[in-house]
Amino acid sequence: MRSVSIIGIGCTKFGEHWEKSFRQLIAEAGIEAILSAGVEGKDIEALYGGSMASGRFIGQEHIGALIADQLGLNPIAATRVENACASGGTALRSGYMAIKSGEYDVVAVGGVEKMTDVGVEQAAIALGGAGDQETELFHGASFPALYALMARAHMTEFGTTEEQMAMCSVQAHKNGMLNPKSQFHREITVEDVMRSSYIASPLKLLDCSPITDGAAAVILCETEKAKKICEQPIEIIASTQASDTLALASRKSLTEMAATKKAALDAYKQAGIEAKDIDVVELHDCFSIANILAIEGLEFFKKGKGGKAVEEGKTALNSEIPVNPSGGLKCGHPVGATGIKQAVEITEQLMGKANKRQVKDAKIGMAHNVGGSGATAIVHILRKA
Amino acid sequence: MRSVSIIGIGCTKFGEHWEKSFRQLIAEAGIEAILSAGVEGKDIEALYGGSMASGRFIGQEHIGALIADQLGLNPIAATRVENACASGGTALRSGYMAIKSGEYDVVAVGGVEKMTDVGVEQAAIALGGAGDQETELFHGASFPALYALMARAHMTEFGTTEEQMAMCSVQAHKNGMLNPKSQFHREITVEDVMRSSYIASPLKLLDCSPITDGAAAVILCETEKAKKICEQPIEIIASTQASDTLALASRKSLTEMAATKKAALDAYKQAGIEAKDIDVVELHDCFSIANILAIEGLEFFKKGKGGKAVEEGKTALNSEIPVNPSGGLKCGHPVGATGIKQAVEITEQLMGKANKRQVKDAKIGMAHNVGGSGATAIVHILRKA
Numbered sequence: 001m002r003s004v005s006i007i008g009i010g011c012t013k014f015g016e017h018w019e020k021s022f023r024q025l026i027a028e029a030g031i032e033a034i035l036s037a038g039v040e041g042k043d044i045e046a047l048y049g050g051s052m053a054s055g056r057f058i059g060q061e062h063i064g065a066l067i068a069d070q071l072g073l074n075p076i077a078a079t080r081v082e083n084a085c086a087s088g089g090t091a092l093r094s095g096y097m098a099i100k101s102g103e104y105d106v107v108a109v110g111g112v113e114k115m116t117d118v119g120v121e122q123a124a125i126a127l128g129g130a131g132d133q134e135t136e137l138f139h140g141a142s143f144p145a146l147y148a149l150m151a152r153a154h155m156t157e158f159g160t161t162e163e164q165m166a167m168c169s170v171q172a173h174k175n176g177m178l179n180p181k182s183q184f185h186r187e188i189t190v191e192d193v194m195r196s197s198y199i200a201s202p203l204k205l206l207d208c209s210p211i212t213d214g215a216a217a218v219i220l221c222e223t224e225k226a227k228k229i230c231e232q233p234i235e236i237i238a239s240t241q242a243s244d245t246l247a248l249a250s251r252k253s254l255t256e257m258a259a260t261k262k263a264a265l266d267a268y269k270q271a272g273i274e275a276k277d278i279d280v281v282e283l284h285d286c287f288s289i290a291n292i293l294a295i296e297g298l299e300f301f302k303k304g305k306g307g308k309a310v311e312e313g314k315t316a317l318n319s320e321i322p323v324n325p326s327g328g329l330k331c332g333h334p335v336g337a338t339g340i341k342q343a344v345e346i347t348e349q350l351m352g353k354a355n356k357r358q359v360k361d362a363k364i365g366m367a368h369n370v371g372g373s374g375a376t377a378i379v380h381i382l383r384k385a
Numbered sequence: 386m387r388s389v390s391i392i393g394i395g396c397t398k399f400g401e402h403w404e405k406s407f408r409q410l411i412a413e414a415g416i417e418a419i420l421s422a423g424v425e426g427k428d429i430e431a432l433y434g435g436s437m438a439s440g441r442f443i444g445q446e447h448i449g450a451l452i453a454d455q456l457g458l459n460p461i462a463a464t465r466v467e468n469a470c471a472s473g474g475t476a477l478r479s480g481y482m483a484i485k486s487g488e489y490d491v492v493a494v495g496g497v498e499k500m501t502d503v504g505v506e507q508a509a510i511a512l513g514g515a516g517d518q519e520t521e522l523f524h525g526a527s528f529p530a531l532y533a534l535m536a537r538a539h540m541t542e543f544g545t546t547e548e549q550m551a552m553c554s555v556q557a558h559k560n561g562m563l564n565p566k567s568q569f570h571r572e573i574t575v576e577d578v579m580r581s582s583y584i585a586s587p588l589k590l591l592d593c594s595p596i597t598d599g600a601a602a603v604i605l606c607e608t609e610k611a612k613k614i615c616e617q618p619i620e621i622i623a624s625t626q627a628s629d630t631l632a633l634a635s636r637k638s639l640t641e642m643a644a645t646k647k648a649a650l651d652a653y654k655q656a657g658i659e660a661k662d663i664d665v666v667e668l669h670d671c672f673s674i675a676n677i678l679a680i681e682g683l684e685f686f687k688k689g690k691g692g693k694a695v696e697e698g699k700t701a702l703n704s705e706i707p708v709n710p711s712g713g714l715k716c717g718h719p720v721g722a723t724g725i726k727q728a729v730e731i732t733e734q735l736m737g738k739a740n741k742r743q744v745k746d747a748k749i750g751m752a753h754n755v756g757g758s759g760a761t762a763i764v765h766i767l768r769k770a
Contacts (some may be wrong), residue, residue: 001487001606021519023519032728046626052446053440053446054514055438055440055511055514056440056441057442059510059513059514059518059522060438060514060518060519061438061467061469061511061514061515061524062467062468062469062514062515062516062631062756062757062760062761063467064467064628064761065468065469065628065629065631065756065757065760065761066466066517066631068628069628069630069631069632069635069760073498074628074629075628075629075643075644075647076627076628077626077627077628078468078628078761079466079468079475079479079626080466080467081451081464081465081466081467082446082447082448082465082466082467083449083450083463083464083465084446084450090464094464094479097483097486097488098482098486099483100486100487101482101483101486101487102386102486103482103484103485103486104709124681126440127443128443128444129439129440129445129446129447130446130447131447132451133444133445134408134445135445137444138444147760199464231638240430240462241462241464242461242462243449243450243453243454243458243459243460243462243463244450244460245454245459245463246447246450246451246454246458247454250454258460259459259460262460264635277541284754324529371447371450372447373452375447375450375451376447376449376450376463379443
């Protein structure tokens with residue numbers, strides 16, 4: 001069976017890019033990834049691009065062809081994949097399978113979103129297309145509202161507190177301070193979060209990830225070949241994906257992300273490891289409650305114990321399980337780019353190149369990307385090849 | 386190397402479905418495909434759905450998860466792919482590679498578009514997202530305008546006539562009469578086409594494919610397994626994809642589709658055959674000139690000779706190369722579904738189940754799907770396994 005490794009990475013600064021377009025952002029990340037891989041454009045045989053709602057955000061579909069064109073990679077096969085906020089993770093998994101299939105040896109995968117060119121209301125409507133348009137968004141259930149329902153259920157069922165959720169954001173901003181590409185470089189306190197405006201009770205402004213422009217890219221290579229052209233290839237030792245109902249109302253439970261759970265269990269099995277073997281994780285914290293749901297669903301902590309674990313500092317840098325050293329989605333969430341940016345961060349961590357936010361002796365890392373309110377989950381586990 | 390075959394097919398009627406929604410259409414096609422494959426939902430391990438602009442047409446992204454949900458297939462991996470009008474072909478190729486990779490044995494692939502829920506102007510803008518939004522659509526270059534430029538160049542360079550283009554539409558409608566799922570059941574004459582309103586000169590209304598609602602699905606299976614569960618598996622003996630510049634203005638030639646040419650040559654090589662070995666083809670005739678460009682690009686006729694070949698009836702049913710027995714895109718083009726519907730038609734032809742439009746002794750068939758004005762091309766060659 002062929003194995004797949006990451007040999008190059010690139011990522012733009014996350015933020016409000018008023019002077020850079022969608023195509024400039026993905027070109028910047030893509031070129032950085034190609035240069036860092038030590039390959040040339042002509043070595044790349046196919047391309048996958050993740051973008052959630054480019055049609056709504058910039059009036060442009062056909063993103064795969066656009067990226068190939070921008071990077072001068074024609075006539076290679078170029079494809080856009082879309083699984084809402086898990087579009088980046090999907091691009092990574094698509095590239096992984098394309099190499100495993102034997103069709104290609106070297107594949108570029110990228111993710112990009114330019115979200116600030118439309119107003120906040122239009123952005124919220126576009127993002128609402130990740131849930132069930134007919135039974136949720138049409139009736140006013142925006143994404144903060146859906147996650148607020150999950151937060152309220154978690155509070156009721158397990159006694160999770162608004163302060164514990166606030167601590168997720170505090171920790172994210174603390175890590176973001178150490179990441180030059182973070183959208184925010186400002187420490188916040190639990191009081192700051194508690195005093196911020198309610199968006200959808202119990203979630204407040206500082207419980208939510210922001211609207212962000214940004215792009216990220218990685219170069220994948222068949223592992224035997226990777227070892228010949230790269231000093232430190234990072235091998236993908238598990239790639240898994242699962243789905244759940246699109247609408248929250250159809251779920252058996254509001255306090256468990258079934259797709260995350262299944263993708264995680266499948267990934268541990270595929271890699272032949274357990275949750276405790278993961279040294280660092282980038283997980284999908286689009287809202288503070290999503291952080292808690294993820295650390296439980298990924299089995300780092302028992303169901304219902306996530307809030308307490310965050311409160312006790314067990315997810316801080318160089319603690320029991322370092323969560324989101326990059327600052328996570330809380331410090332920038334250009335939806336289509338997020339899943340790739342997670343892989344970029346884990347790759348840097350395993351290469352020992354994460355500078356001030358380096359997790360000591362990180363040998364095995366995980367990236368966890370969620371689409372919508374949990375209808376898609378994608379997990380990758382990485383290790384030095 | 387693992388081989389992949391089609392074991393089940395499904396397709397809705399193409400047309401204006403005022404009483405059926407996006408999700409009802411894909412469920413109808415999906416269930417028909419599963420039933421015809423003789424498998425059960427639980428046998429399906431992953432799903433790829435092609436849809437071009439669901440965000441713009443129905444306010445819904447995250448189409449992979451939606452389809453899995455509608456068909457009761459959770460928690461399988463479900464992914465949307467988008468390559469403009471080649472989204473269906475991309476879904477087929479994605480499913481093909483997923484099985485080749487060894488990750489799955491049985492994969493469902495579908496395509497769907499619900500285009501009539503927005504007005505014609507909004508639909509034209511959404512479709513314009515398949516080209517270069519910044520340098521084309523923004524300045525008013527709609528899709529008929531882009532293909533009109535290609536038509537005018539072909540007329541100037543090779544003497545192709547408006548009447549020859551009209552004959553493409555006449556032939557399409559003639560075939561469509563034999564297909565119960567065609568959007569149109571009305572024979573037209575060259576005079577009808579010539580008298581229809583100009584949309585973008587030299588293209589007239591009857592040179593253009595319509596706005597259509599519809600869905601199609603196929604079930605893919607690893608070939609050895611397919612032979613055990615299906616009487617007549619249809620093997621995919623080539624699957625290829627290529628890209629070209631997004632904008633027409635960046636191309637070297639307006640009279641040759643470079644991506645089609647490359648995908649076709651790669652496909653013939655992969656299958657170990659030549660153009661003359663193809664018994665029946667479903668090709669991407671979004672406009673009459675696209676038909677002529679395709680029969681030249683796929684090497685059925687020499688460059689510049691396509692118009693003459695159509696005029697001489699060489700692309701009619703049971704002639705030199707039977708083109709679009711289904712009626713093609715001219716008889717219905719729900720963009721995301723088109724690439725899958727082409728595979729459905731070729732599968733029926735090779736199974737000998739195409740009834741009145743059956744091509745005699747069809748042994749090898751081709752499906753050719755184009756995205757935008759040619760920035761993506763995908764070719765599949767099928768044969769009885």
